[in-house]
Amino acid sequence: MDKRLYDFDKMIDRKGTDCLKYDALSMFFGQEDLQPFWVADTDFETPDFILHxxxxxxxxxxxxxxxxxxxxxxxxxxxxxxxxxxxxxxxxxxxxxxxxxxxxxxxxxxxxxxxxxxxxxxxxxxxxxxxxxxxxxxxxxxxxxxxxxxxxxxxxxxxxxxxxxxxxxxxxxxxxxxxxxxxxxxxxxxxxxxxxxxxxxxxxxxxxxxxxxxxxxxxxxxxxxxxxxxxxxxxxxxxxxxxxxxxxxxxxxxxxxxxxxxxxxxxxxxxxxxxxxxxxxxxxxxxGEEWLEQLLDYLKENRDTAISYLNKELPKLSVFKPDATYLLWLDFSAYGTEKEIERRLKTDAKVALNLGSTFGEGGKGFFRFNYGCPKSTMMEGLKKMVAAFKD
CATH class of the missing domain: 3.40.640.10 (Type I PLP-dependent aspartate aminotransferase-like (Major domain))
Structure with missing residues (x-):
C-alpha cells in the first residue's frame, strides 16, 4: 500500500474564525493589515484522522x-x-x-x-x-x-x-x-x-x-x-x-x-x-506518526530555506537555527533600537512578530518568527521583511 502524502502547502483562510493569530491583530498590534507570524500555532490543516x-x-x-x-x-x-x-x-x-x-x-x-x-x-x-x-x-x-x-x-x-x-x-x-x-x-x-x-x-x-x-x-x-x-x-x-x-x-x-x-x-x-x-x-x-514525520520534513525545509535566505539578504541579522519547534529567534539589534525595529516590522514590512523583550532578560532586540505555515506564506513574509531592512 502506497504511503499517503499530506499537503502542507495547502492554503487555509483562518480569518473570521475567532482565530487569535489572525482575528486579534488589532487588539495586540493596533492594526489589522499585518501578516501574522506571532502566535505559536501552525497554519496547517488539523489532520483528518483527528477531525473524523x-x-x-x-x-x-x-x-x-x-x-x-x-x-x-x-x-x-x-x-x-x-x-x-x-x-x-x-x-x-x-x-x-x-x-x-x-x-x-x-x-x-x-x-x-x-x-x-x-x-x-x-x-x-x-x-x-x-x-x-x-x-x-x-x-x-x-x-x-x-x-x-x-x-x-x-x-x-x-x-x-x-x-x-x-x-x-x-x-x-x-x-x-x-x-x-x-x-x-x-x-x-x-x-x-x-x-x-x-x-x-x-x-x-x-x-x-x-x-x-x-x-x-x-x-x-x-x-x-x-x-x-x-x-x-x-x-x-x-x-x-x-x-x-x-x-x-x-x-x-x-x-x-x-x-x-x-x-x-x-x-x-x-x-x-x-x-x-x-x-x-x-x-x-x-x-499521527506518519503525518508527523512528513510535517517534520516540511518544517526542516522551511527552517533551512528561511535561514539561508535571511543570511544572504540580511547579513546583519543574526538567526538562531532551532533544533526543535517551528520558531525562529531573530536578533535584529544591529538595525537599531527595539522600538524602531518594531515600527519598521509593522509599518514597512507589515508583519506581526513576537517582541523579544517579552521573553525576559536577553530578549531585547530579538523577535520571534513562526515558520509553521505553507512555504509560500513564509516567503511572502520574509521578502517583506528583507525589503524593509535591506541596506
Whole structure:
C-alpha cells in the first residue's frame, strides 16, 4: 500500500474564525493589515484522522460531562514509548486544560508567597506571568549566548539553589531559542535540584517537533531521583494544531508529589477535561506518526530555506537555527533600537512578530518568527521583511 502524502502547502483562510493569530491583530498590534507570524500555532490543516472522530462524536446529540477513557491513557503511554523511549504508566498521568494552567497549579501546590522560582531567560513569557501573578519571586538564571544558540549557566543555577529557590521551570525544547537540551546538562541541573530539594516543572510541549539529530530527552527519564521531583507537562496541541481544544496532560511518577498536584488541580476544578480535546488527543497519538514525520520534513525545509535566505539578504541579522519547534529567534539589534525595529516590522514590512523583550532578560532586540505555515506564506513574509531592512 502506497504511503499517503499530506499537503502542507495547502492554503487555509483562518480569518473570521475567532482565530487569535489572525482575528486579534488589532487588539495586540493596533492594526489589522499585518501578516501574522506571532502566535505559536501552525497554519496547517488539523489532520483528518483527528477531525473524523470529532465529527463522528458530534453526530451524537448530547455533549455532557466527560472523562478520560482507558484508550486515552494508553495512547499517551504508547506515544511516549515510541517517540521518547520513556516508559510511563497510567497512574502517572493527570489532565489539565493547558501547560500554563498546570504551571500555575504546581506553583500553588508546592510554593508559598514570596518563594523564589527559577527561570532561564529569555524564555516563554507566561513563565514570568504565572510566578509574579501568584506573588512568587522570579529567580532568573539567564541563558548564555554561544553563537546561534544558548547554553545554561550551571554555576549560577546552583547559586540560586543554595539561596533557597523552591521550584525550577524548565523549557525543553526551548522556546524561543529552539534548543534541545543535552543529557549532560539536564542531568547536572536535575542533580542540583535533587540536592537542594527543588521541584522541577518541565514544559515539554514542543517535544514532538524535533528537527535535528539529537532526540528529545524528558528530564524525568534520566534517573529515578530526578523523576521523583519532576512534573512533566506535555500536549498534542502544538504538534497537531489543536490548541483550541484546551487539552494537555501532566506526567509525574512520585505518588506524593502527584497527589499534592492533583489536589490543587481538583480544588481549582480544572481536572474535568474537554470532550472533543480528549478525542483529538487519543486520535493524534494513535494515528499521527506518519503525518508527523512528513510535517517534520516540511518544517526542516522551511527552517533551512528561511535561514539561508535571511543570511544572504540580511547579513546583519543574526538567526538562531532551532533544533526543535517551528520558531525562529531573530536578533535584529544591529538595525537599531527595539522600538524602531518594531515600527519598521509593522509599518514597512507589515508583519506581526513576537517582541523579544517579552521573553525576559536577553530578549531585547530579538523577535520571534513562526515558520509553521505553507512555504509560500513564509516567503511572502520574509521578502517583506528583507525589503524593509535591506541596506
Amino acid at each position: 472522530p470529532i465529527k463522528e462524536r458530534l453526530n451524537h446529540p448530547a455533549l455532557g460531562y466527560t472523562y478520560r477513557s482507558e484508550e486515552f491513557f494508553q495512547s499517551i503511554i504508547d506515544w511516549q514509548k515510541k517517540r521518547h523511549n520513556w516508559n510511563i504508566n497510567k497512574q502517572w498521568i493527570s489532565g489539565t486544560p493547558g501547560v500554563v494552567s498546570a504551571i500555575s497549579s504546581a506553583i500553588l501546590a508546592f510554593t508559598e508567597k514570596t518563594d523564589k522560582v527559577i527561570v532561564q531567560s529569555p524564555v516563554y513569557f507566561p513563565f514570568f506571568q504565572t510566578i509574579t501573578g501568584l506573588d512568587r519571586v522570579v529567580a532568573n538564571n539567564p541563558l548564555r549566548r554561544d553563537g546561534d544558540r544558548y547554553e545554561m549557566d550551571v554555576d549560577h543555577f546552583e547559586q540560586l539553589a543554595k539561596e533557597g529557590a523552591k521550584m525550577f521551570l524548565l523549557c525543553n525544547p526551548h522556546n524561543p531559542g529552539g534548543m534541545v537540551w543535552d543529557k549532560k546538562t539536564l542531568r547536572r541541573i536535575g542533580e542540583i535540584c535533587v540536592q537542594y530539594n527543588i521541584i522541577i516543572v518541565s514544559d515539554e510541549i514542543h517535544s514532538d517537533l524535533i528537527l535535528g539529530d539529537q532526540p528529545h530527552l524528558p528530564i524525568a527519564n534520566i534517573s529515578k531521583e530526578i523523576s521523583d521531583i519532576t512534573i512533566t507537562l506535555m500536549a498534542p496541541s502544538k504538534t497537531f494544531n489543536i490548541a483550541g481544544l484546551a487539552t494537555s496532560f501532566v506526567i509525574c511518577s512520585n505518588a506524593k508529589v502527584r497527589t499534592s498536584f492533583n489536589k490543587m488541580v481538583n480544588a481549582l476544578h480544572i481536572h474535568g477535561g474537554n470532550l472533543l480535546g480528549n478525542i483529538a488527543c487519543e486520535a493524534a497519538y494513535k494515528d
